[in-house]
Amino acid sequence: MPLLQVEDLNAFYDDFQALFGIGLHLGEGECIAVIGANGAGKSTLLRSLVGLHRERSIKRLNFADMEIGTLAASKIAAMGMTLVPEGRRLFSSLTVEENLTIGRSAGRIGYWNLSRIYELFPALPELARRQVARLSGGQQQMVASSVRRDFAWPRARHRQGNLRQLQAGTRSGYGAGRSRAGYQPSSLGGRSHLLPPERRRCAGRPVRRLHAGSHRQCIFRHGRSMICAVSPTL
Amino acid sequence: MRSVADIIVQGILLGGLYALFATGLSLVFGVMRLVNLAHGDFIVVAAFAAFCVVSALPVHPFVAILAVVPFMAGLGYLLQIGLFNRLLGNNPLRSLLVTFGVSVILQNMLLMIFSADTRRLSAGSIETQSVDVGAVAIGVYPVVVFAIALAVTMTLQWVFYSTSLGQRLRATSDDPEIVGLVGINHLRVFAIASAIGFAVIGVAGVLMAVRGNFDPFLGPSRLLVAFEAVIIGGLGNFWGTLVGGIVIGLAQSFGAGIDPSYQTIAGHIVFFLVLLLWPDGLFPKVAHQ
Numbered sequence: 151m152p153l154l155q156v157e158d159l160n161a162f163y164d165d166f167q168a169l170f171g172i173g174l175h176l177g178e179g180e181c182i183a184v185i186g187a188n189g190a191g192k193s194t195l196l197r198s199l200v201g202l203h204r205e206r207s208i209k210r211l212n213f214a215d216m217e218i219g220t221l222a223a224s225k226i227a228a229m230g231m232t233l234v235p236e237g238r239r240l241f242s243s244l245t246v247e248e249n250l251t252i253g254r255s256a257g258r259i260g261y262w263n264l265s266r267i268y269e270l271f272p273a274l275p276e277l278a279r280r281q282v283a284r285l286s287g288g289q290q291q292m293v294a295s296s297v298r299r300d301f302a303w304p305r306a307r308h309r310q311g312n313l314r315q316l317q318a319g320t321r322s323g324y325g326a327g328r329s330r331a332g333y334q335p336s337s338l339g340g341r342s343h344l345l346p347p348e349r350r351r352c353a354g355r356p357v358r359r360l361h362a363g364s365h366r367q368c369i370f371r372h373g374r375s376m377i378c379a380v381s382p383t384l
Numbered sequence: 385m386r387s388v389a390d391i392i393v394q395g396i397l398l399g400g401l402y403a404l405f406a407t408g409l410s411l412v413f414g415v416m417r418l419v420n421l422a423h424g425d426f427i428v429v430a431a432f433a434a435f436c437v438v439s440a441l442p443v444h445p446f447v448a449i450l451a452v453v454p455f456m457a458g459l460g461y462l463l464q465i466g467l468f469n470r471l472l473g474n475n476p477l478r479s480l481l482v483t484f485g486v487s488v489i490l491q492n493m494l495l496m497i498f499s500a501d502t503r504r505l506s507a508g509s510i511e512t513q514s515v516d517v518g519a520v521a522i523g524v525y526p527v528v529v530f531a532i533a534l535a536v537t538m539t540l541q542w543v544f545y546s547t548s549l550g551q552r553l554r555a556t557s558d559d560p561e562i563v564g565l566v567g568i569n570h571l572r573v574f575a576i577a578s579a580i581g582f583a584v585i586g587v588a589g590v591l592m593a594v595r596g597n598f599d600p601f602l603g604p605s606r607l608l609v610a611f612e613a614v615i616i617g618g619l620g621n622f623w624g625t626l627v628g629g630i631v632i633g634l635a636q637s638f639g640a641g642i643d644p645s646y647q648t649i650a651g652h653i654v655f656f657l658v659l660l661l662w663p664d665g666l667f668p669k670v671a672h673q
């Protein structure tokens with residue numbers, strides 16, 4: 151039984167139809183890359199799957215044997231599937247620390263916690279109580295990178311599975327953050343051994359390639375499962 | 385001729401009531417970007433709700449607050465879920481038109497039920513008590529109102545900046561779409577924000593009903609004062625809203641000191657001047673990225 155099953159997905163923007171009859175299966179541990187030019191509908195596809203894009207018709211959208219076609223994005227996120235938004239999309243009136251913990255207050259428990267993030271970005275703790283809107287662009291990028299990590303390494307809240315969708319842009323880097331910015335455990339130096347080996351194998355490869363050659367990507371994952379959207383022109 | 389000290393004290397205390405009018409509006413606008421043109425009419429609804437309570441039960445108007453506040457909060461929650469949440473989106477005209485319609489409906493409903501008679505709630509001797517401080521006689525009731533306004537502002541500030549509910553409210557205000565991805569239902573957060581805003585409306589309505597006469601058509605003028613206070617203080621800033629209320633109160637007090645007929649216009653003139661000199665208000669929120 152696939153983890154995620156999509157049948158006949160159509161998405162619209164008013165009169166314009168963006169997606170035509172998309173069907174998709176994503177098994178446990180599977181990784182799918184969706185490739186297309188700008189405007190091809192990659193983001194629309196992922197946004198439709200997590201419930202952010204509501205102008206859609208869908209025959210079947212099953213996640214972990216549950217029909218989620220009518221659920222709000224918040225419900226779907228609580229079930230364990232989410233999307234990491236493109237761009238920074240930080241909450242600008244929240245402090246750095248609040249941005250890092252808001253997923254937790256909504257029930258997200260993952261590998262990344264504050265102390266692990268602060269270890270990775272030693273410059274962050276002194277910014278913890280600052281409002282994001284008052285940070286420089288590079289500092290915001292560092293925060294965004296940390297928030298992404300929280301998205302990227304969920305721990306299953308439900309036994310059925312925990313699917314994460316990431317749509318991330320690594321537009322600009324921040325010092326040490328850049329060389330380590332990546333979702334694959336192998337890029338996190340000595341910490342990779344903390345993750346189960348099968349997760350490492352599958353999560354590592356496609357993500358690494360995406361990071362090497364593209365600006366925009368969406369990654370959809372259940373520990374080891376994901377869908378990535380790639381624009382080959384970049 | 386009243387002394388300047390007297391005018392200042394009365395103005396500041398009057399500002400407390402105006403701040404209470406404005407706080408609910410500030411909150412609803414700050415979180416949902418919803419401009420509620422029926423805001424003033426809901427203040428009047430709260431006043432009439434208190435009138436019903438006091439007519440039915442032999443209780444002091446201050447006790448009626450305990451009944452009116454939950455009633456208004458529930459009303460706000462249900463209205464947000466049932467109506468205002470459907471007005472979200474890029475077109476601000478929809479919420480303006482619908483809340484304007486709600487305003488007309490409320491005024492006429494109140495007229496039908498309560499007639500056009502002006503009413504007032506009697507709070508007993510506290511209304512006329514005053515304390516002499518030097519040459520200035522300070523009314524006890526305006527001080528109580530001001531203290532309540534201060535307490536409401538402090539409470540909201542605490543809820544918004546020191547609780548996890550506040551974290552959710554601010555995050556939803558920043559980006560109602562992305563909060564869905566961290567498991568927060570923005571529509572529910574909006575309903576909670578609306579309930580809090582209406583609870584403050586409830587407090588403001590009862591205090592207004594004790595302070596002076598009210599009738600079903602008083603809403604729009606309350607709305608105007610509330611708007612002015614919110615904009616003077618800077619959008620989405622509770623302390624700013626309190627200061628905005630005080631600025632209007634002071635202006636009106638000085639206007640009335642010159643000639644009683646100048647009271648209202650003086651408030652509007654000061655509002656106009658502030659808008660001209662500081663278009664973002666006195667305490668603008670930090671710019672969004």
